Amino acid sequence: MAKEKKGVRLEHISKIYQDPKTKKEFYAVQDTTLDIEPGTFVTLLGPSGCGKTTTLRMIAGFESPDEGEIYLGGEPINALTPNKRDTAMVFQSYALLPHYNVFDNVAYGLKLRKVPKETIKEKVTAILKLVELEGMESRMTNQLSGGQQQRVALARALVLEPGVLLFDEPLSNLDAKLRVTMRTEIRKIQQAVGITAVYVTHDQSEAMSISDKIIIMSKGKVEQIGSPQEVYYHPNSRFVADFIGEANFLDAKVESVSGENADIVVAGQRLTVRNHTHIPAGKEAVLVLRPEACGLGKEGLLDCEVTLSTFMGSYQYYHALVGNKTVQITDYNPVNKTIYKAGDKVKLNFDPNGVYIL
Amino acid sequence: MAKSQSASLERKKFFADPILVSMIVVLVVFLLLFILYPLLMLLIDSFYTEGKVTLDVFKRVLSMKRFRTAFGNTVVLGLITGICSTLIGLLFAYVEEYVKVRTKFLEKLFGVVSMLPVVSPPFVLSLSMIMLFGRSGLITRKILGIYDSNVYGLKGIAIVQIMTFFPVCYMMLKGLLKNIDPSLEEATRDMGASRWKVFTSVTLPLLLPGLGNAFLVTFIESVADFANPMLIGGDYDTLATTIYLQVTGAYDSTGAAAMSVVLLSLTLILFLIQKYYLEKKTATTLTGKASRARMPIEDRSVTVPLTVLCSLAALFVVIMYIMVPFGALFKLWGRDYSLSLKWFQYMFKTSGLKAFRDSIVLSLIAAPLTALLSMIISYLVVKRKFRLKAFIEFVSMLAMAVPGTVLGIGYIRGYANGVFRTGFMQGLYGTGLILILVFIVRSLPTGTRSGISALRQIDPSIEESAYDMGANSARVFLTVTLPLIKDSFLSGLVTAFVRSITAISAVILLVTPQYLLITCQINEQAEKGNYGVACAYATVLILITYSMVMIMNAIIRVFGTSRTIRED
């Protein structure tokens, strides 16, 4: 449906703000370079205050970058005002026009573009159908539920057929259940329409479930860019490993390196693990263990002692002491497995894919 | 780190919006020309004679005993009015917020008292004061049999000003008391403090910046007041009246300019303290809303005396206002108290119709312009970023600190011979247009202030979303901002109308015989001792303003969607 899906490119973008209290200047976004392919769903993910909204607002044109250039569909757009940019934004607070009904909200941008009346009616009707709001045209926005307001906000942006659709934490005001439904729906609609989308969230499961590509940010800088699988299985920093999913960290020392693998020493015990970030021999590192990639048994790779064992239904939850560090383990589908109890001295083993050093 | 790129991009984006740019240019020119320039002329006049900078004019003015007395008088009056209004305002606010009031009647009375000064011309109480307590006053002569009563002078002005201004303090302090969290006071009371102790150790300290604020606001109002000292001052001259007489009596407008600079400095200093020091302090000591409702005081030894005191004060104020129509209906005040319509007939037979028509027409032109202008200023100040923003905000608020008399003299000096005495725009002087301009400038600060506070409550992303969907600034303002602050716009419209039609201090200096204004007629008739006619004018004026306010309230009730929106 989009007239033309456009790619977005950020080239060495920085944004400087002044702290309102200390008056000191700081980089809210620093030297960020990104390429967003046309038609893809890309998520900016990171903890609160890391510069996601600032980045999004620079793409929309509400903020101007202090360094670098932004391109939309290959054209530099730094000097364009928001109303002249081929972007449409879905705001966190929805920002519906409260004095208009649903129809007029969705039609607002089309009217500004002097689209003929009949065409407006057709387009608005079609888009409201797409977001499942048929028959709500004459409702005032304050008579809608949160989820419905969300849909109006989405419809209002989609109907303009923008080159890129921008979302700033659009689901954060909804309850947990609706959040899950809406994110699937947003993804479905994006794929049906085939539009480029840039989505901001601090919720990693939302990012994982919705994106073609995730851009993980921390303190104004890009930490890693990759598909959900890549950032989960191949995080390139402790920050990313920690932020995405659950992870245990054990101090390790690299003994020797061979190809993608390395021999390391952890809590006085030797073992071989994946070394995809190519840490050289002799260096200190951390061993990353995903809880669901670990298991306990008579045979295994590391000696440990169980300190906590709790039945959680779909999994058995353990704390195991490796050296002097506690490792969390989630052992799924425990019904036919041996259950260990606190005090048992056992071995820790793991799936080599879920374990690596950083 | 350098923010140069974003600055230059912001500039580019700013100039890509020609309507916004021209709006700002027009606004800046307006503020420069009609607020700053006239004040600048006063400075030039008082420091610059025959091509050189001198203090001669100031020396001359300062050597006038009349001027020195007037200065002292003004400060004394300001202090008395400021302190008393604040205290009475505090009493009313305290009773309303803390004391269980048993009667609907008293609640209504409080409402009326806070409403009256809004709808009435600022000097009608002087008329009632003279009629009740003057030489042939209803109370002094008729009831008490005093034949040589003298209400003129400091006593008279102070009483009238206090009655006019204390409702302002009452409204300000009421808002602050509402925001004090009751649990603070309950905690102290729990620890065994008496009610009086709670008041002095918790409530009062929290309220102190607010009290200072109320005091300064009233002080400024009192110092700037022209009509009351004029009517009831007798030989107690204040700066405002002295300046007026210096122009109209002594034809010394350079002297008046120098005096105006003194008066302006006085109000400006007070204004700056109030705005940049106390207002911030009030905001930081009292933040947010109270968490729950306050348990009212029910102890009869507290409630009864306080309620009685307030009721008496409120009743007194109401009676004073009621005297105005009676002053117009009695055949001859002091002699013949039978009712007749002869003063109204006389009024309409003489200049009445023209005065009402001129006043109404000029105010009706000024009001929408003021309301629109103040909404545009509020929008720019709250929602946009640009270089001249601070200037625009400051100057439009500055007008609040400029006494009408000072503005009037500024316009005389600034426009009688054209801009900088070049003859440019000389045609303005003596026209209805200059009166309209004065009306606008005089009401702009109130409108802007209410617009700013209304706009601050609106989620900025609503306007951003419209901007994002392709609307330019003017579109955003017309289709989103304005509809969302409709209530504030409407009340700004009516406030501007009421303020314009009741204004006197500046326009009395600028009006030409071609235009008759109601307020000037009242002043003229009262000066001649024709209190019946003066009251007839005042009565009709109050009826006009009152019905305007009622119409506005009705409109807001029916069409005011913004309230329901905000609640959501």
Ligand SMILES: Nc1ncnc2c1ncn2[C@@H]1O[C@H](COP(=O)(O)OP(=O)(O)O)[C@@H](O)[C@H]1O
């Ligand atoms: N207008 C502004 N002025 C000053 N600092 C700002 C402004 N907007 C955001 N910031 C600061 O910039 C940083 C990044 O903010 P933001 O992009 O909103 O983070 P996120 O959306 O990732 O939570 C934060 O520290 C925030 O406080």
Ligand SMILES: [Mg+2]
């Ligand atoms: Mg954010």
